[in-house]
Structures are given as C-alpha cells and as structure tokens.
Amino acid sequence: MDTSYKTITAEKRSITMTSRERFLRTLEFQPVDVPWVRAYAFVWPETELVWRTQGYEGPTLGWHGEGLPQRFDLDELLRVDSWYGPVPPFEYKVIEEDERTKLYINHEGILMREFKEHADTSMPQFVKFPVETLEDFEKFAAERLALNAEERFPKTWQEQVKRGKLRGVAGAANLAVGDDEKDTKSTATSVDEHPRLCWADRWGGFFGALRNMMGLENLCLAFYDNPTLIERMMEERADRIIEITEEVLKYTEFDVFWYWEDMAYNHDSLIDPRLFRKFAFKHYRRVNDWLRSRGIKHIGLDSDGNITKLIPMWIESGINMLWPFEVQSGMDVLKVRQTYGHDLVIMGGIDKRALVPGGEMMRREVDRVMPLVEDGGYIPELDHSVPPDISWPNFCEYVEYLKYRLGRG
Amino acid sequence: MSILDSIYNTVLEGKRHEIEGLVKRALEEGFSATDIIEKALRPAMDEVGLRFSQAEFFLPDLILAAEATKRAISYLKPLLGERDVVSQQETVVIGTVQGDLHDIGKNLVIATLEGTGYRVVDLGVDVAPERFVEAVREHNPAVVGFSALLSTTMVNIPRTIAALEEAGLREGRLVAVGGAPVTQRNADEWQAEIYAPDAGTAARIVTEKLAARRQCV
Numbered sequence: 001m002d003t004s005y006k007t008i009t010a011e012k013r014s015i016t017m018t019s020r021e022r023f024l025r026t027l028e029f030q031p032v033d034v035p036w037v038r039a040y041a042f043v044w045p046e047t048e049l050v051w052r053t054q055g056y057e058g059p060t061l062g063w064h065g066e067g068l069p070q071r072f073d074l075d076e077l078l079r080v081d082s083w084y085g086p087v088p089p090f091e092y093k094v095i096e097e098d099e100r101t102k103l104y105i106n107h108e109g110i111l112m113r114e115f116k117e118h119a120d121t122s123m124p125q126f127v128k129f130p131v132e133t134l135e136d137f138e139k140f141a142a143e144r145l146a147l148n149a150e151e152r153f154p155k156t157w158q159e160q161v162k163r164g165k166l167r168g169v170a171g172a173a174n175l176a177v178g179d180d181e182k183d184t185k186s187t188a189t190s191v192d193e194h195p196r197l198c199w200a201d202r203w204g205g206f207f208g209a210l211r212n213m214m215g216l217e218n219l220c221l222a223f224y225d226n227p228t229l230i231e232r233m234m235e236e237r238a239d240r241i242i243e244i245t246e247e248v249l250k251y252t253e254f255d256v257f258w259y260w261e262d263m264a265y266n267h268d269s270l271i272d273p274r275l276f277r278k279f280a281f282k283h284y285r286r287v288n289d290w291l292r293s294r295g296i297k298h299i300g301l302d303s304d305g306n307i308t309k310l311i312p313m314w315i316e317s318g319i320n321m322l323w324p325f326e327v328q329s330g331m332d333v334l335k336v337r338q339t340y341g342h343d344l345v346i347m348g349g350i351d352k353r354a355l356v357p358g359g360e361m362m363r364r365e366v367d368r369v370m371p372l373v374e375d376g377g378y379i380p381e382l383d384h385s386v387p388p389d390i391s392w393p394n395f396c397e398y399v400e401y402l403k404y405r406l407g408r409g
Numbered sequence: 410m411s412i413l414d415s416i417y418n419t420v421l422e423g424k425r426h427e428i429e430g431l432v433k434r435a436l437e438e439g440f441s442a443t444d445i446i447e448k449a450l451r452p453a454m455d456e457v458g459l460r461f462s463q464a465e466f467f468l469p470d471l472i473l474a475a476e477a478t479k480r481a482i483s484y485l486k487p488l489l490g491e492r493d494v495v496s497q498q499e500t501v502v503i504g505t506v507q508g509d510l511h512d513i514g515k516n517l518v519i520a521t522l523e524g525t526g527y528r529v530v531d532l533g534v535d536v537a538p539e540r541f542v543e544a545v546r547e548h549n550p551a552v553v554g555f556s557a558l559l560s561t562t563m564v565n566i567p568r569t570i571a572a573l574e575e576a577g578l579r580e581g582r583l584v585a586v587g588g589a590p591v592t593q594r595n596a597d598e599w600q601a602e603i604y605a606p607d608a609g610t611a612a613r614i615v616t617e618k619l620a621a622r623r624q625c626v
Contacts, residue, residue, distance in 0.1 A: 100535075124510055125510035125512055217472060220468050224469060267607065270468050
C-alpha cells in the first residue's frame, strides 16, 4: 500500500468524545474532537466472495458490512428500528423454476423472477405486485400493515435494543431471522457510546413504499388515474410510520429517524417533483412534526439517483439529512452544500468508482470532500454499495487514507 | 385549433382515454390515417421524447403519451393500405441480454417505438445470443436492440453482436444499445450504430438513423 502521502498533511488527533457526542455535534455543525466516520458499507455478497480471494479473512460481512467498524476502529450508527413493512410477512413460495432462474413470491408479496446464483447482484424482474386497486390496498393494509406489535417487536428485538446490540441488521433481517443469530456479531460495550438510528427501511416513505405495493409503472399511472388510491396509501403510511415509531420509542431513544424513498434515477426524479409534492408534502410534514414533538431533531432520507429537484421539498417538509449523493448520477456534495448551506446535513458523496483504480484517483476523490468535513454537518462515506470491482486492498487503502485525512489514523 | 393540433396536444398531455374520439373526428374531417400518424402522433412522440431528455417531462408523462399514441395507432392500422408508408414501417427486435432480468427501461423504449409506429418484437429478458439470432432470422428486422442494466451484464452485448456477425445476420441492419451503464463510448467500441442515452430519445434516434440509411441506399 502506498503511504507516501503521510508526509503531506493531517496529524493524529486525540479522542475525547464518545461516538454519540461526536455524531450529534457533527449533525449540529459544532466542533468535534475528530470527525465522525463509519466504515459501514453496503457490501454486495459477490464483493465479499471476491474479497475473500484477495486477503479478507474476517467474519461474514453481510449486506451491511457487519464487522467493518470494529476492523477499522471507527464509529458506528446502531440501528434500533423494527420492520415497517408487511407483518406477517408473505410466505416465501416458489411458483416455478428452471435451471437458472426461479419465479417466487417474496416476503413483501411481490411475484418476481430471480437468478438462482448471485441473486443479490442482479436486479430481479418484477412480475406482479400485490396492489392494483383501492380494494386490494384496503385488504393488504388490514391484513399486513397494522401495528401488530407482538410480531413487529419480538422479544429478541426487545432484548437486543435493551442491550444496545442492534447493528446494521435491524428491521426486515431481524424479523426474518427471529433469533439471536445477529446478536453474536455485536461487540458494543456501552449503549450510550453509539448514536442510534431508526431506519424505516423500504416502507418508511411516500413513494418507495407505494412502489413496493404497486410497481413503478402502475404507481406512476395511478398518480394521474387514481389519485384517491395514492392519497389513501400515503395517509396510511403516515399513520403507520407514526404508530410503529411510537412503539420503538417505548423501548429506546434514538438520534435519527430515516426515511427510504429511492425515487430517482441517474438523470432525474422518477416523478415530477411538483406532482409528488402535491400529494406527499403534507404527509412528510405531519410525520416530521410528530417526530420533532417527540424530541427527534434529526430526520434523514435515503434516495439514490439524481435528487436535485426533490431536495427543496424535503428540506421544507422538515427533513435535514440526506444520503447517499451518487456521483455517477450527477450529485456533487460541494454544490449541494453551496446551495443549502447548514440547512442540510450531508452523508456520502464520495465516488465509489474512484476506488476501482484506487491510489491517486481515490486520494483525489477523498481530498475533494474535505472542505465539507471542515465545514461540519458532513459525514464522509461512499456514495452507495461496494461492487465487486472494488478490490479488498483498494477498499482498505481507502479507509486508511480517509482515517489519515480525518486525523484518525 | 385544428383537430391534428388537438391530437398532438392530447398525446403531450397523456390523455389516453380521449385519443380515440379525436382520431375518429379527424377521420370524419377527411384526414387520412397516414396524415394523423405523420402530422400529429409522431411529432407528438418526438416532442415527448425531447422533453423527457431535457428533464421537463418525467417517467409518467412518457408512459402516458406512449400509451395514448399506441391506442391511436391500433385504431388507425386497419385503415392503412399496404403501400402506405406507415404500413411499411420497419421491424425492431429488442431484448435484455443474457444474465440480466431488468426490463423497465426496455419496456419504455418499446412503448415509445410502438407509439411511433414501429413493429416491435420483444424477446423479453435474459435473452441468450442464439435466441437473438433466431429472432433476427425469423423477423428480418431493420434494427436489433440490446438492453443491459448492470456493468456486469453489459459485456453480453458485444458477445451477442458477435453471434449475429457469425451467423451472417449483422449486415444490412442497425444495432441499437442502451441501459444505465452503457455509454456512447461503448456503442462506438461495439460498432453499434444507435445509442440512446434514455428511453425518451430512443425512438427519435432510431427514426433518424433509419432515414439516414435510406438516403445512403
């Protein structure tokens, strides 16, 4: 590994704050002992397979890169959410299969075709979705989306939250596993050391969740053809997000609530932001006002793609953090900061593609975002999942360089 | 406003339930099916594609406009004579290459192509090179389109083009490529004549390239 850069900058700084203090001060644009940074990464299963041929010998990383924070001695954001989606989950059922693919109903009720090998790295074909009409939705909501606290908050979840041991595996994974398997990966020593996140993954939002039920094309058309259905679905989501989050708060405090939308592609929003605003704004506002009334100051949202035109509405509704700012979709965190100043905390925005060649190109990319670290309200990390063409040595080199530039190694 | 202008605007506004009524009225007013397609529907779809590429229109606008045009063309097709230019519209064979199950982008391209009057043979997803070869042999298309969503699967585009070459079916037709990871540079490298950066522009570029080829012949 090339470490000649170590002659040029950053000296190592002392640690004087807990990870949680550091995190909250970062979100509030206040000075910190060292910048808060996590080694968390969405690691494709295929990436892990490749990494194991390149020197990685640790425990199974999983989709959320469990084990990376400990390996690199960095910060962690513990997840305390439960599953905001269908409960009970749909029974996994294979409808037909051939040598290479299988057609099945997944836990969300979607009929989909998927490759048998490397299913996680290839996008499935969505064949049919559970909701087409208002009647379908009312039935779906009554049967699957009610609070159903007993199933949504099983004893295992309660125990893990109590012990501060939930990592990047809460929500669906926790519900699906339903045992202590994930618990064994934990090494957390103190509940208060780490900041906590409640991420309403895949079902906490007003576009992504609806798409899970209807499919993209049908959802797009329904905004024009069936506004009553859209309005009803959004209203239900807002009610349920509040109800489920209220239940989470009975067991634990948390520092950040996180929506999931994924509602943009590489050029633009999937839907006209003006149309979306007309339907969704009041629901975001209602949930955000409720969260603030419960003391949750930091509200984030996950959407891939080019979200430029959606950001103003999200900020106006009360959202103040966004992730992941995909560079290849045209997102530039420096420009976003220039536009929105300290109204928005930025997470992500480091171009993962720079890690493919690594070396100087990677270092230039990390250097590019350093002014934001100085400015505060910024958490430097990759702009989404780690594909298999990023080698394990290059990933390590990136983390080590990032730590060095942040005065943490 | 003339009836053709009304049809044009109705496509732009995506009012697919109103299109048939307007087409009937245009026919009653003496416009031919070809006039309606060439002077109203196709320009409207071109405009929709342009606005989509310029980020003025969004996905639902594209879907609704394509659906409106498709309905109008289905209504008009039985009225077209065999020697009519529109009846002679070329065939496009299209599919997502082997190893890739993604079809949203491909389906949008098909909608805009059909909306513009092309006959489209959709081979679906995860299409092996030999299936492309069979389909090209059977349908003799003017254009063969390949779609891929992932950088890991787009390598199957040049492989499939090579299979067409080996079968002696590449010459005399245009190859079109597209999908999230595919760039103009890839298209040049694979010697594909058509590259569409997004679904909105695909039909317009196909039309332009085919027109240019006709002029060369």
